[in-house]
Structure formats: C-alpha cells, structure tokens
Amino acid sequence: MNNVEDNKQLKLKSQLCFPIYALARDIVAAYRPLLEALDLTYPQYLALLVLWEKEEQSVSQLGEQLDLDSGTLTPLLKRLEQKGLVNRKRSTTDERSVLISLTEAGSKLQFEAANIPSKLMEAMPVSAAELKTLQHIICKIRKNIRKI
Amino acid sequence: MNNVEDNKQLKLKSQLCFPIYALARDIVAAYRPLLEALDLTYPQYLALLVLWEKEEQSVSQLGEQLDLDSGTLTPLLKRLEQKGLVNRKRSTTDERSVLISLTEAGSKLQFEAANIPSKLMEAMPVSAAELKTLQHIICKIRKNIRKI
DNA sequence: TTAATTTAAATTGTGCACAATCTAATTTTG
DNA sequence: CAAAATTAGATTGTGCACAATTTAAATTAA
Numbered sequence: 509m510n511n512v513e514d515n516k517q518l519k520l521k522s523q524l525c526f527p528i529y530a531l532a533r534d535i536v537a538a539y540r541p542l543l544e545a546l547d548l549t550y551p552q553y554l555a556l557l558v559l560w561e562k563e564e565q566s567v568s569q570l571g572e573q574l575d576l577d578s579g580t581l582t583p584l585l586k587r588l589e590q591k592g593l594v595n596r597k598r599s600t601t602d603e604r605s606v607l608i609s610l611t612e613a614g615s616k617l618q619f620e621a622a623n624i625p626s627k628l629m630e631a632m633p634v635s636a637a638e639l640k641t642l643q644h645i646i647c648k649i650r651k652n653i654r655k656i
Numbered sequence: 657m658n659n660v661e662d663n664k665q666l667k668l669k670s671q672l673c674f675p676i677y678a679l680a681r682d683i684v685a686a687y688r689p690l691l692e693a694l695d696l697t698y699p700q701y702l703a704l705l706v707l708w709e710k711e712e713q714s715v716s717q718l719g720e721q722l723d724l725d726s727g728t729l730t731p732l733l734k735r736l737e738q739k740g741l742v743n744r745k746r747s748t749t750d751e752r753s754v755l756i757s758l759t760e761a762g763s764k765l766q767f768e769a770a771n772i773p774s775k776l777m778e779a780m781p782v783s784a785a786e787l788k789t790l791q792h793i794i795c796k797i798r799k800n801i802r803k804i
Numbered sequence: 805t806t807a808a809t810t811t812a813a814a815t816t817g818t819g820c821a822c823a824a825t826c827t828a829a830t831t832t833t834g
Numbered sequence: 835c836a837a838a839a840t841t842a843g844a845t846t847g848t849g850c851a852c853a854a855t856t857t858a859a860a861t862t863a864a
Contacts, residue, residue, distance in 0.1 A: 532677050536677070566812080577852070584849080
C-alpha cells in the first residue's frame with residue numbers, strides 16, 4: 509500500500525525547483541569575489557547594468573527590468589548613492605517619480621566591470637549549446653509560469 | 657571603434673545569470689500561495705521535505721542537503737519550533753550537535769503538502785522532456801561551477 | 805473643478821542568505 | 835595526559851526580497 513511517506517514527489521532529490529533555487533545562490537556566490545573588488549553586491553551590479561545601458565531612469569523603470577519593487581530598490585539605490593555611484597532626484601515633470609542617474613564614478617565603473625561577464629562564463633562549466641538550451645527553456649518558463 | 661559602452665556582454669538582456677536569478681524568485685512566488693495555506697515559507701518547506709525523509713537529523717545534516725549554513729538554519733528552525741513542527745535538542749553523544757526532529761504536527765503536515773508538487777508542476781509551462789533537459793544542465797552546472 | 809481613483813516611492817515588518825566571529829565540545833598531537 | 839587544532843552551532847551585522855501600508859502627486863470622472 510502506498511502512503512504519503514512513499515510520495516516520491518515530496519523528496520528533495522525529485523524536486524526540480526530546489527536545483528534552480530540552489531543554482532541561483534551558486535551563481536551569486538560565483539559573482540561575489542569578482543564584485544567584491546568593485547564593492548558591489550550582485551543586485552547592485554544588475555542595477556548598474558541597466559543604468560549603463562541608459563544612464564537616467566526612474567525607479568519604476570529599473571524595477572520593471574529587474575522585476576523588483578520599490579521596497580527592494582529604494583534601499584539598494586540609496587546604498588549606491590552613498591557609494592557615490594548614482595544620483596537620485598525627483599522628476600520635475602512628475603513629482604511622484606524619482607530619477608536615478610549615473611555619477612561620473614558610476615559611469616566609469618563599467619570599465620572595471622568589463623571583464624566580469626567573460627570571467628563568470630569561464631566558471632560556468634557548460635557548452636555554448638547547452639547554455640542556449642538552458643536560456644531558451646528558462647525564458648519559456650519565466651514567460652508563462654502560471655500565477656496560481 | 658568599439659568602446660566599453662558597446663560591450664554587449666554588459667547588457668542585462670545578454671546575461672544568462674539574470675534569468676536564473678529571476679526564475680528562482682518566480683518559483684518561490686509560485687509556491688507562496690500554496691505554502692501560505694500551510695503557514696510555511698519556501699525554505700521552511702524545503703527543510704521539512706528533508707525531515708519527512710528522515711525524521712531526526714542534525715543541523716549540519718540538514719545544511720548539507722540544503723546547502724545552507726547555521727546562520728540561515730538556526731533561526732529558520734527556531735521558527736519551525738515556534739510553530740510546533742519540530743523539536744530541537746542537543747545530542748547526548750556529541751553535545752556540539754543539535755538534533756532536529758519532527759513533532760506529531762510536523763509529521764502530519766506532509767499529508768497537507770502531498771499535492772503541492774503536482775500543483776506546482778501544473779504552473780510550470782514546459783514539457784517533461786524540457787524539464788529533464790533543464791534538470792540535467794542545471795545539475796551539471798551546480799556540480800562543476802568553478803569556485804573562483 | 806472638486807471628489808474619487810490611480811500611480812510612484814517610501815516605509816514597516818518578516819524572513820531568508822551569508823560572511824565573520826564567538827563559544828563550547830571534541831579530536832588530534834606532541 | 836595537556837595543549838593545539840578542529841568541529842558544531844549560535845550570534846551579529848549587512849543586504850536583499852516582498853507583502854502591506856502610507857504619503858503625496860497626478861489623472862479621471864462626476
């Protein structure tokens with residue numbers, strides 16, 4: 509007779525989601541030594557990536573690209589401001605929004621970050637084809653994951 | 657002439673790691689409504705998964721399987737203790753280690769959790785074959801990701 | 805044009821993650 | 835054996851994530 513204790517689906521090893529959750533932490537850990545040299549955390553680095561593409565954006569524009577809300581971004585951006593990497597000022601045309609812009613230092617930091625992506629990829633032990641497959645499947649899940 | 661601003665590798669869209677990081681958050685978000693019914697967070701659910709397989713384990717044994725250290729597990733397990741789902745007691749044979757065991761309530765909770773894996777899989781919009789591929793690539797990365 | 809609604813950030817509170825440090829128990833070594 | 839080294843867990847401090855609420859500004863509707 510099967511009972512719930514034999515439910516294979518409730519075993520950690522048979523979970524798909526645990527490896528994804530653990531991999532995300534592994535990746536942040538792989539970035540850490542590279543980013544420490546720039547005194548950045550991984551989420552801070554992501555915010556800068558977005559700003560290096562377009563150097564002035566509102567908090568909500570950043571949030572849209574990073575899938576993060578103001579509860580996460582406001583303190584993160586204040587820390588980047590403390591480090592002198594970004595400026596925060598209210599928009600004059602819409603006083604509700606706060607515009608984040610790169611400082612000179614924040615802009616220049618991208619030269620130091622230039623080699624991070626390739627260094628990180630060296631640490632990722634998979635072929636280009638596998639990476640592409642991985643990317644494709646993840647995008648598909650992210651696009652369609654059902655909001656329960 | 658290329659300059660660093662044209663460095664495609666420094667664009668968010670060309671990052672492999674961002675989707676993984678974002679997917680991990682999407683997955684936790686997908687679990688949330690299912691776990692809220694059991695008054696559990698996703699990491700707490702993972703800890704219980706491990707305990708449902710073997711109902712008494714040391715903190716370090718849990719940490720090994722979940723890839724988490726005592727800094728994360730100690731408070732998490734105290735919260736599970738508060739909810740009456742686990743007991744914590746020092747081992748008599750080695751006073752350094754703390755044994756975590758399921759209470760009656762903690763053990764019974766697995767009946768309520770029995771349908772979570774299948775419900776979650778319904779929310780994951782990918783074929784079984786793609787899941788298998790995903791699992792394979794992720795395991796490979798996790799096994800070999802280089803400690804820089 | 806005022807009242808109601810919506811929107812953008814900020815704030816508050818909870819719960820991870822994880823580095824670094826500390827304490828106490830155990831094991832290893834000289 | 836005693837001193838040194840190792841191990842297990844707890845603690846401290848920082849930084850996300852995110853739900854829920856608040857405040858103020860802007861938009862819409864009556």
